[in-house]
Amino acid sequence: MRKYVIMGVQGSGKGTQAKMLRGDLDLVHISVGDIFRWHVRQHTKMGAQVKRIMAAGELVSDELVEEVVRRRMGIHDWNYGFIIDGFPRNGRQAEFFMESYDIDAVIHLELPDDEVRRRVLSRRLCPSCGMDYNLIADRPEVEGRCDICGNELITRADDTPEALESRLTDYHEKTRPVLELFRRKEVVHDVDGRPPVEDVQQAIRKTLGLPAYRG
């Protein structure tokens, strides 16, 4: 069983890389942000609680995040392991997680803030199938439409300049120290997030000693 955490600033490609990694390794990809976005879309009680916080690019309360993670992990559908993305984001969340699970590796995708701004502000998302696009590097074939399901693409509510600055500040102040905590346990693998998506995936697999990505 493989238990991975993928960390990195917004727009560093965590979700994309996690999805590529889960494929042939049969890992379960757990994205706390995706779970919250699902609740917002489905207008659940939790969705109502987190909608404004997320749109402002702020962090949801630790209690709620821990409840979501506990519930998701409790499904126990991760026979071959998991890759968790967007969590832990601060010291308390890291401690909560480490009390219950040991982690084999933390993949840290590195990306300078300027590149983050460039990527995030040109990001588009399909609200139906979750496919990510980028108007600079990865444009949809038909403008504004998802290549997979044809749905109209949207901008994430938190991909605005104001929300992005708030998320960057939180990342540097609260999430970076978590990385240092994991570093002391010698489980962190730093990977350059700037190269093309497939190259980043190969670098991740190489550092983790996994078979190469074959698409």
Ligand code: AMP
């Ligand atoms: P993400 O897709 O990981 O960027 O998450 C989107 C938003 O969901 C964040 O900006 C937060 O508002 C919320 N969120 C996701 N994961 C966490 C977490 N571990 N702690 C607090 N808030 C979170």
